[in-house]
Amino acid sequence: MTAGTFGHLGPETLALFTDRYELSMMQGYVNQGHTPDATFSLFFRSLPDDRGYLVAAGLEQVVAAVEELSFGDRALAYLERTGFDDDFLDYLAGFEFGGEIRAVPEGTVVFPDEPIVEVTGSLVEAQLLETLVLNQVGFQSLVATKAARMRDVVERYGDEQTLVDFGSRRAHGVDAGLKAARAAYVGGFDGTSNVAAGEAFGIPTYGTMAHSWVQSFPTEREAFETFLAEYGDDSTLLIDTYDTVGGAELAKEVAADMGVDLRGVRLDSGDLVALSKAVDEILPDVDQFISSGMDEYAIREFLTSGGVGAGFGPGTALTTSEDAPALDIVYKLVAVERDGEMRPSMKLSSGKVTYPGGKRVGRVEQGGTFVRDVLGRRDEEVDGRDILETVVVDGDVVSDRPSLDAIRAVTRRNVRALPDGVRAIDDPERYEVSVSDALAAETDALRERLESRAI
């Protein structure tokens, strides 16, 4: 058993988190002397069902990748063993990203075809980033979106209930557990149960007790007494191990006997609306924390049915973005240098349009509400404020790194600025994204040239 089974994500081998063809192409570019500048655009083609918007997240990791990616001895030795040649390995040994990155700030709402990240640099270096950048931005954006929907439901139907990510155990691996905690916070959650995420990102951590605590004692009374002896007024007791209402009565009795001002109880099974009302009769001054099967739909149902809860702990549905576990997010070459000039590029593909060239996205606001976006050429003026910002120039980070709290505030502001119909969690309205005349004309002209092979 090697430490590598968990520990292979450090600086030594992170650069290998790429598809083999990226390296094969890079070797070909370097060895064949084909190293024009190029622009790649990261965007998604369509929103998952029942999503009216996507909250962009994971951009901090894009920037980190640019700063951290390098090929150390262990990576180079592996590539040598698997057939890459010395000249290329020498190139990789000196690899450092020296290009430009434009991106929308984390927490920004984005729509199909809009660039979330645009990378411009040598074709070789821009190619390398593809796999890692898609992997980080796609997943975190899905989870941030799911979280933002839950926060929005609480804002509409609830009373500022606490939302805590409980889903690490069902997340797809350890990085997913950590990044889901981060993305949930970006989306408006208050914290996570994941201690490593707390350590890594400074996110508040929350926790109560498991059924195993209660079961491990001869009686539920002893279980409660022992927990209160340890944690006193800070205690949240899980009361549904044997019988929720009986558990609430016992919690009340034990707390009174011990002079403890019980902070909370957790309900994790059964008819949560009915049980929470019954528990509220018994423990009116104690916060109820509701878990088990929570997502935006379950929270709305709970709140609109009169359930009593001070907080919710969504898990699986959040960290796997269970109803939309994948996003059709892509990283496409949109421009390439020829004769010293950047020229728009596109693939011809039935049904899928990739608009060529570097872009801007104008977001038009009226009275504090986003009303439409305009996708335009980077070098033209379009209506609205361009949501893309330049974050890296010549390989150096030129923007301040916002705090997670600042990003979280961006998300909230963005979601609140959306038309109501776009915020809906069932069959949302489609937000209008138009293509500027100049970009449409360029797309058509390029398609014609490609179709006639007069490229």
Add this chain to the structure above:
Amino acid sequence: MTAGTFGHLGPETLALFTDRYELSMMQGYVNQGHTPDATFSLFFRSLPDDRGYLVAAGLEQVVAAVEELSFGDRALAYLERTGFDDDFLDYLAGFEFGGEIRAVPEGTVVFPDEPIVEVTGSLVEAQLLETLVLNQVGFQSLVATKAARMRDVVERYGDEQTLVDFGSRRAHGVDAGLKAARAAYVGGFDGTSNVAAGEAFGIPTYGTMAHSWVQSFPTEREAFETFLAEYGDDSTLLIDTYDTVGGAELAKEVAADMGVDLRGVRLDSGDLVALSKAVDEILPDVDQFISSGMDEYAIREFLTSGGVGAGFGPGTALTTSEDAPALDIVYKLVAVERDGEMRPSMKLSSGKVTYPGGKRVGRVEQGGTFVRDVLGRRDEEVDGRDILETVVVDGDVVSDRPSLDAIRAVTRRNVRALPDGVRAIDDPERYEVSVSDALAAETDALRERLESRAI
């Protein structure tokens, strides 16, 4: 930007990949002197839709966790900052798992309620493992199952086509990309595009070229010529950037001009069946590699419709287990020591039964086919061979670590031994798992005792 954004999964903080309540409970157990032995069982409650079996995977990571988990200075400093007390931190500083683990070998098919892993040790140490073990086994088992279904479809309808994981870019974070590559190999894939997974696990890596290669040249001809100049007979050309049939003709022409014996072409869009037939007319001796939207259903459709392909590159559907991104996998306390004796334990919960106690799973075979399983008490004899093996005793690994190739062979043998109806990918038959009389009686008796609170 800290290295921590990617590099926090090394030995320094891996032990923090746990839910906060695990540590809160552990502190309570230690400080209150409640440290009986306990057995936890990891199992899932039901199969996802259209799944007849689950391929167990990720057990190597369970064992690695047991061997590697320790609390270093960075972890302890964080826990101190977040309120854990000195006595408990002293305990953690000396933490080492000293218990027993029984598990089914990786590649074994398993069914609802059957323990995949059983951990017996001090309640404190067994509690800690919960989050990490669920996270690793649940995800890898989902992907191994998805992969095994694709391999099985190829076995039934195809001709030993190569299967390569292309899904790292859509996986949920970097660990998911790596572990999906591992699990896909366990399930019967031939390799992965992920270079880091190749390095970490010794899995063969595969790659062709992207559309960006083709687009980056003034003409498709130059793109093909340059690639062939670099890779010669080893080349696989992507031919659908502008027009698939035209691309095949061009590939033929360029290869002939350059005297290259082209190895393969890749098709990534359009009507793949029709296009692959057309391409086969043009390049009958060249392997066609088919990607875009591949899963077990698309592969079956392609093969049964006469598509021509030597290999498939499933991506998103595989690495996110897209149609079943979560498994209701749990880690439940099933026995706890009292007065020097292990006693069965369970939670009372409406609709969900957790069978108490340590268990064995007898698998009954007839003529090389698995016909039924019997879930029994660990201390009884039941029909069939017990599929659980002891892998860790007193914290030491006592079993040999099988190679990934050996695990892959176990999967294949297991899937082939299933009844045909259970292997089906649409609405499969339910495999019979019965509960032994002794276990059923114990469950009923315990439920009665709990319901009468005479525990």
